[in-house]
Amino acid sequence: MTESWTWHGGGLEAAKRHFGASEGDWLDLSTGINPHGWPGAADMAFDWQRLPDTGALARLEAIAARYFGVDAHHVCAVPGTEIGLRLVGTLVGGPAHHIVPGYRTHGAMIAGSIAIDWPAAQNATGNLILANPNNPDGRAVDADAMRDLLARRAGWLLVDEAFADGTPALGIAASVADARRLIVFRSFGKFFGLAGVRLGFVIAPRAVVAALRERLGAWPLSAAAIAIGIAAYADAEWIAATRQRLPQAAKALDTMLVRQGYRPTGECPLFRLIETEDADALFERLARQAILTRPFADNPRWLRIGLPADADALARLEAALGDG
CATH class of the missing domain: 3.40.640.10 (Type I PLP-dependent aspartate aminotransferase-like (Major domain))
Incomplete structure (x- = not known):
């Protein structure tokens, strides 16, 4: 069931088609991309x-x-x-x-x-x-x-x-x-x-x-x-602030994952890897709640989780992890 999402992260369109939730409902944690992008491009x-x-x-x-x-x-x-x-x-x-x-x-x-x-x-x-x-x-x-x-x-x-x-x-x-x-x-x-x-x-x-x-x-x-x-x-100011912000957000993610019984690994502040008995089943359970993560075809015990954008997104992920 998870094969479509094991090649790269970011398969949100496929997830929407398969799991049925609308785009506004999705929390995409399948990539290692900073959820707070450089803001100047919009202008x-x-x-x-x-x-x-x-x-x-x-x-x-x-x-x-x-x-x-x-x-x-x-x-x-x-x-x-x-x-x-x-x-x-x-x-x-x-x-x-x-x-x-x-x-x-x-x-x-x-x-x-x-x-x-x-x-x-x-x-x-x-x-x-x-x-x-x-x-x-x-x-x-x-x-x-x-x-x-x-x-x-x-x-x-x-x-x-x-x-x-x-x-x-x-x-x-x-x-x-x-x-x-x-x-x-x-x-x-x-x-x-x-x-x-x-x-x-x-x-x-x-x-x-x-x-x-x-x-x-x-x-x-x-x-x-x-x-x-x-x-x-x-933009040296934004770069410096982001280098401070990302580790803090990663620490909050680590704390939550440990609280939910997982042991996060990794030193990159943009994502964490967890190992669980049936990561495919966890991927499916989260996706049914419109949270997209990254499974791996060559290791069915792994799930990579990108950095949630804010406290609300982190709380939503925690609630979904606890709803098992």
Whole structure:
């Protein structure tokens, strides 16, 4: 019954069709997207008759580079991290390993990539693909350990930092250099809560950036994505406040889940993972009450729960969890 929602989060339309509740009734906790998105986009206007400006794209990459702590020559904006992952995979090639549990696309980036767990990754040969913090279990590895892993490798280290904005000390984008086989991926939509903008970044040696630009061609991003990205990355006050707010909200979610008899895991403030005897049944029970979460086809004991937007949403989730 849950197969339709195990590929990615966000399958709200399918949930509405299957479970019958109207859109206004749904509480979508199936993704790891900040429920309090950057507010400035709502007031922005765009000239849809003009092609995106190349100078504006360069400004976006420059301001994002400052945010990431790298030189702009190492930054290439892409229309979503998903596309960035897949394009870089074709550029790098194999052999490769990807860490599981992990983001599903990591296993599809490089043909023939072999799934391994985190302990085995310490001695794996070839290219290595992983996320930090990890999705879906929220495992986080400190930056020193990641740099040590990089120093011991002969192949490429491909690090998906889509969820790193909330815990920036974990990021190793600043270690990217032309002489290092390190590529880092960053997402705009999750921390800034604007997944529909479809904006991401590949941070890589200049030769990789040049090859990626050739694959992307002219006008890889919309004018709206460029303008929103420039303004949001410049909003230091909102960024700082959000980095304080998200851990507090995650702590409230943890407290509630423990109160309901679950043990939440993960260090990413945008979601938590719980393990229960029959997660599919819990998914169904919550969905019947118009609360969408994220089940997993390869682990029927797991359910990922995104961050509720406010106290009312948290209370609604608690009531549904207790109605068993």
